[in-house]
Amino acid sequence: MVSSLGTGIEEFTAALRAGRSNVRPITVFDTTGFEHNNGCEVIGFEPERWIHNVDVDSLGRASRFSTAAARLAVADSGIDLDVLREARCLLSVGTTDGESHELDSMVSLEIAGGPEAMSPRLARRTSAGRLATSIAHELRLSNVEVGSIATACSAGNYAIGHSFDAIRLGEADFALCGGADAVCRKTFTSFYRLRSIAPDFCRPFDKNRLGILTGEGAGILMLESLESATARGARIYGEVLGYGLSCDAHHPVAPHQGGIARCMELALANAGVKPAEVDLISAHGTGTHANDKTEAAAIRELFGEDTPRVVSMKSMLGHSMGAASALAAIGCSVAITEGFIPPTINHVETDPECAVDCVPNVAVEADLRIVQNNGWAFGGNNSVVLIGRYDGPREVVA
Known part of the structure; x- marks a missing residue:
């Protein structure tokens, strides 16, 4: 992964366990005129360290994130690149904004009368499709x-579900999947006008929460069949047990409790998991009044007395849009393998309308077997992925 918490599995895991956040004023676009401008940018990222076969200058910011994250995922998987090139592969990358950051740059240059406003070099960066195609080229x-x-x-979870189906149906041998997005003026301004940008920190489930902080990055996961992974001695972070998708189409921006609950039901049924078997829920947990209240109510509606701990990694990462549920899926996987629950930081007092144990401020050690990863989106696009612990060899069913 590439994130505001660091690049690569070691940095990311250490930051989650420590409850770190790198909130700071946004620098990648001009925030003049905004009363507050905090965000969760990727800092100190050097794409040339990981991208060798594609001209970095031809890639937009989000494509640089996705391509570097894919390189890191392949390296971490231990698979030989020659094997991967001979296999049937799927590349599936979710996104909210595509390369809107580059479009922002073009508009700014055009307004300023810059000579590069419509240059082919800059125009080539703007295609959202490059978030995935650049991985294939690299x-x-x-x-x-x-x-x-x-x-x-919710796009990161959609990409994981798409890849899960391709693997289990025998349509692909390997899949690199996840999500990527870059901080851009368009989305920051949109949330700001909705009065959904927090002035300082993101405080999911807190009584005094004031909204999101926009973030960025990429999370890419390598998926393959259990038979393939065990045959090559791969390190297995977790098993995708199943997923669920729903579109309630209730409101352009407001979450819908019934649609969220339905999506969780579909995911549990697809995975063959009972609510009482879920040890942890990684919530969408944006830190807005509407999302946290509605999500907590839907969770309580479905899980009842068996409601597990419910955490929001966005308290640390900010809201990285299309990368959000992919980065959270990676967080869920390392939580399983490392035996801890990441905290919900910046927490002071739980909102009575969000009556969940959000593991405030400090990580706790935990024996996790099954973790649920939630992802919601505007338009009622809902997605949930269930990830389970792999406990060793067993008979593989063809």
Whole structure:
């Protein structure tokens, strides 16, 4: 992963365990005129360290994140690139904004009368499809299906579900999937005008929460069959047990309790998991009044007395839009393998309307077997992925 908490699995895991956040004033676009401008940018990222076969200058900011994250995922998986190039591969990357950051740059240059406003070099960066195609070029994959999924802030989970189906149906041998987005003026301004940008920190489930902080980055996961992973001795972070998707189409921006509950039901049924078997829920948990209240109510409606701990990694990462549920899925996986629950930081007092144990401020050690990862989006695009612990060899069912 590439994130505001760090790049690579070691930095990311250490930050989650420590409850760190790198909130600071946004620098990637001009925030003049905004009363507050905090965000969760990726700082100190050097794409040339990981991107070798594609001209970095031809890539937009989000595509640089996704391509570097894919390189890191392949390296962490231990798979030989020659093997990957001979196999049937799927690349599925979810996004909210695509390369809107580059479009912002073009508009700014045009307004300023800059000579590069409509240059081919800058125009090439703007295609949202490059978030996935640049990975294929970088890894030199030819026997590959490539796609971008634009279901906004739930898109990372959509990409994982898409890849899960391709693997279990035998349509692909390996899948690199997840999400990527870059901080951009368009989305910051949109949330600001909705009065949904927090002035200082993101405080999910807190009585005095004031909204989101926009973030960025990319989370890419390597998926393969259990038979393939065990045959090559791969390190297994977790098993995708199943997923659920729903679109309630209730409101352009407001979450709907019934639609969220339905999506969780579908995911549990698809995974063959009972609510009481879920040890942790990684919530969408944006820190807005409407989301946290509605999500907590839907969770309580479905889980009742068996409601597990419910945490929001956005308290640390900010809201990285299309990358959000992918980064959270990685967080869920390392939580399982490392035996801890990441905290919900910046927490002072739980809102009575969000009556969940959000593991405030300090990580706790935990024996996790099954974790649920929630992702909601504008337009009622809902997605949930269930991830389970792999406990060793067993009979593989063809």
